[in-house]
Amino acid sequence: MKERKAMNRALVSTEVSTKPAPWADDAKVLADVAEISRQQLAPAAYRIDHEGYYPLDIMAKLGQAGAYAAHQDRYGCRYPLALATMTEISRHCGSTGFMSWAHDVCGLYMEQSGNPALLARLDDHVAGITFGGTGLSNPMKALTGIEKMALKAKKVAGGYRVSGTLPWVSHIATGQYCGAIAAVEKGDGSPSHEIMFLLDLDERVTLRACPEFSGMEGTSTWAIPLVDYFVSEDQMIADPAGPFVQRIRGAFVLLQVGIAAGVIQGSIDSIREVEPVLGHVNQYLHDRPDELQAEYDDILARAMTLAETPFDGSKDYLLDVLDLRTQGAELSLKASTSALLHQGARGYLMSSAPQRRIREAQFVAIVTPAIKHLRWEMAKLMNEELPA
């Protein structure tokens, strides 16, 4: 599988010669992304899921269509459009939807850093000329007290030296990059604060293969071991990282709802697809398409409202986002199971979309923040409201 991934990478050319169009027209961006997703991504979904094909070529086209621009301040901070494009991509391939989210939040880190060196790299990133993901699962859990920080940093002249291993980071390859966070240690080894930086996966880093996963095999997911990796000022996203993470975490989690929404809508599509031939007996199943569609519409409407104010730092806003993300994961699990039941043997074929979506939905439920992590965080936030 990993050999195939490496070979695929070698075959993929992501070179584009022109700078991006302005992507000012929401309807055109969405229509173009939907067309690429339907015509190019959907036929590749089996290859991505089963053969570990890393679809950078298709992601480059999505980038050129504006799929990764809308949420950026420099392109109008249009989170509703960013959610809509992520939904459209995930509807046809959850793996590419997840990588699109990773790419989007990486762009978010770069822009919100305000670092001129990272801002200079941003246009190529949003246009799908260069690619980068996010290694924030471990830090997100570490910052809330679930586990220990995997990367440690020491201050040195002109920057930091970072060591440790991130166990699984997707949408990366040699020559690409990802957002990362390390805990800074003082000279005596005691903790000081955290830094966030853009980890360039250059010749200093040897990516390590992960064990085979039950799904998401085309997401180019690797372990990143670092030994005294030098982080320069040009790579710095935030120092200290704490306030930065507080500021972007609502947007980070909210954008994931687009992956859930796509998996749910794709599942409903699969149910409707077999209504003409199986509707007479499928009517006896629970979680019928109209019921699921109503639940989906409610989730999407709430997401679009929250998307109007992605940097609202209030506790109520964050609780709403966490709750929505949890419900999105739960409805993904329910809708994908229902799609399999509705499609019957067709859906049980290895090549079928419903059985792939079941694994995509499971991923939505376990990727950070996993359902258990979301509930931990909500309980923590609610408890803060209790009198001491």
Ligand SMILES: Cc1cc2nc3c(=O)[nH]c(=O)nc-3n(C[C@H](O)[C@H](O)[C@H](O)COP(=O)(O)OP(=O)(O)OC[C@H]3O[C@@H](n4cnc5c(N)ncnc54)[C@H](O)[C@@H]3O)c2cc1C
């Ligand atoms: C396909 C895939 C892609 C991913 N992509 C990214 C990404 O792009 N960026 C990112 O930051 N994270 C990524 N992750 C990690 C993911 O977001 C979760 O953090 C991870 O699945 C652990 O989830 P959890 O919170 O349920 O922790 P749990 O499963 O409850 O585990 C807690 C901790 O135990 C350790 N652990 C558990 N099982 C194992 C194991 N088999 N091997 C090693 N350690 C283990 C890990 O430290 C883990 O964080 C990916 C995971 C998968 C499976």
